[in-house]
Each structure stands twice: as structure tokens, then as C-alpha cells.
Ligand SMILES: Nc1ncnc2c1ncn2[C@@H]1O[C@H](COP(=O)(O)OP(=O)(O)OP(=O)(O)O)[C@@H](O)[C@H]1O
């Protein structure tokens with residue numbers, strides 16, 4: 405008898421009605437509004453992650469990367485990352501250290517640079533930090549401040565307030581403050597001065613400890629892009645013209661990633677040299693390049709460096 409393949413109508417039905425497989429996305433926490441929002445969104449854009457302009461939504465899916473952006477208060481980001489509500493977060497190191505959650509810092513991001521400092525009213529000039537003993541310090545950073553005081557064996561009283569810390573000495577709430585400083589203008593307008601830096605901070609990328617395999621893959625891709633963007637920021641593309649007899653000397657100063665490119669110029673005996681160099685190194689070699697006859701030196705920004 406001829407074998408027949410029986411079709412199971414139910415099986416066919418269940419396949420066609422199956423819900424589409426849920427795509428695992430990397431959940432990225434970003435400050436909703438405030439000092440770090442712009443820098444974080446700019447960095448994501450430079451990494452090729454297009455976040456659609458949201459109409460004040462708190463969660464937005466990205467079209468060209470398996471990710472969704474969660475817009476949060478910066479203070480909540482370390483805890484949400486620790487608890488796995490978000491996989492990674494862009495947040496100030498000051499907040500990471502203050503909240504002291506179980507997260508790890510993956511990368512320093514170079515924006516949101518500020519200092520956490522003890523500031524005193526103008527006119528009060530302790531000769532050493534030990535003279536802070538016994539004073540009352542207003543702050544929104546009690547954890548970091550307490551640790552610093554303990555390390556320095558200073559016995560001061562901490563008064564916790566959540567904002568407008570700089571006003572505390574003027575209204576008699578405290579003798580000193582411990583708050584973020586950048587330009588110093590908020591201190592200045594409140595008749596205070598920066599006495600002692602206790603932390604230098606910038607935006608950092610943090611992650612939790614339990615990412616799924618797929619989310620870890622996505623994070624690795626994002627980290628690779630962030631590092632390429634960061635590297636490019638501090639590196640410049642250099643173009644210059646040089647007499648052929650000095651090319652060896654010039655190439656010594658501009659070794660590039662593997663070696664510089666040399667293209668002959670229409671002008672007899674001259675070449676164009678193309679290379680990359682870190683901005684710091686460039687300022688150190690510029691005089692030497694000129695002394696070796698380099699002319700028409702052009703310095704161009706680089707968008708990304710993929711190594
Ligand atoms: N003056 C400053 N210059 C540079 N960076 C700063 C400055 N002040 C704060 N930052 C950095 O930006 C982060 C966010 O600062 P912001 O003032 O927006 O916080 P916030 O008012 O607590 O915001 P949120 O509403 O999200 O709680 C700080 O934790 C710090 O890392």
C-alpha cells in the first residue's frame with residue numbers, strides 16, 4: 405500500500421497563528437532631562453543609534469539597533485540597573501558612588517565633568533582640613549562625604565538636603581556645604597568658595613551583573629562603538645606637504661596607526677603626507693614638523709576609528 409503523509413490541520417493552524425518571537429532588546433537608561441541628557445543622546449547618535457524624537461515618552465524603541473531607551477531621574481538609574489529593570493545606564497560617577505548599588509562601571513564617557521567639593525563661606529580659611537572638625541556640612545551626598553570624613557579622621561556633622569545646597573550657610577542651616585562644582589559660578593553667587601575637592605566625576609556607563617547572552621552581545625557591540633567614537637575624539641587626521649629629502653624625519657613624528665600615507669605632489673621634489681595623531685602629541689611635534697620643512701599643515705576631525 406502506498407504510504408500517505410497525513411497533515412495535521414491543527415499543527416498548521418498553530419504555526420500560522422503563533423505570536424511573533426519576542427526580540428530581546430538592550431534596555432538603556434538615560435537621564436530624562438538635566439545635565440546628562442544631551443551628552444548621552446549625542447553619544448548614542450554618534451554610535452549610530454537613532455532614537456526617534458519622542459513626544460515625552462518614557463520608553464522609546466530604537467529602529468536600527470535592538471535597544472530601547474528608558475528615560476529616568478538620574479538618582480534612580482543605579483538601582484534600576486542593579487535590579488535589572490535596565491541593563492545599562494548613562495549616569496554621573498558621583499551618583500554611582502553615592503548610591504553604592506551593585507553595578508559596575510564599564511567606561512568613562514568624558515562629558516558631565518564636575519567635582520564634588522567642600523565649599524566654605526568667603527572669609528573662613530581653615531589652615532588644614534582637620535579644622536573642619538565639629539562643623540556642620542549640608543550636602544546631597546552624605547554617603548561619599550561620610551566616607552571622606554572618616555578617611556581623614558574628621559568628625560563633622562552632616563545635614564542632608566536634596567537641592568539648593570549652596571544656600572544652606574546663608575540661612576544658618578550649616579557652616580559649609582559639599583556639592584557639585586563646575587564653573588564655580590553658583591558658589592560665587594552664594595558667597596562661597598571651593599575649599600576641598602573630594603571627588604572628580606564625569607558621566608560613566610554602568611551595567612548590572614546578570615545580562616542574558618543576547619543582551620551581553622548587544623552591549624559588546626555598543627561598547628565597541630563607544631570606544632571607536634571616544635578614540636576618534638582625541639585623534640586628528642593630519643595632512644601636510646613636505647620636501648622629499650625630509651620625509652623620513654617627518655614620518656618619524658607621524659607614525660600613524662600602522663604607517664603614514666605618502667602621495668607625490670605635482671610640484672617636483674615634494675610629497676603630501678597623511679597620518680593620524682593624538683591631539684596632545686600633535687602639539688608636541690608641530691614645531692619639529694615645521695623645522696623639517698612641513699607646509700600647508702591641515703588638521704581634520706575624525707568621526708570614528710575602527711581598529
Ligand atoms: N555644573 C555641572 N557641570 C557639569 N556636570 C554636572 C554639573 N552639575 C551636575 N553635573 C553632572 O550631571 C548630573 C546630573 O545633574 P542634574 O543637575 O541634571 O541632576 P538632577 O537635578 O539630580 O536631575 P534629575 O532630575 O534627573 O534627578 C550630576 O549627577 C553630575 O554628574
Ligand SMILES: O=P(O)(O)OC[C@H]1O[C@H](OP(=O)(O)OP(=O)(O)O)[C@H](O)[C@@H]1O
Nearest residue numbers: 439567568584585586587588589590591
Ligand atoms: O559650578 P557651577 O557651574 O555653577 O555648577 C554647579 C551647580 O550645578 C549643579 O546644579 P544644576 O545647575 O544642575 O541645578 P540643580 O541644583 O537643579 O541640579 C550643582 O548642583 C551646582 O549647584
Ligand SMILES: [Mg+2]
Nearest residue numbers: 477478479480
Ligand atoms: Mg537627580
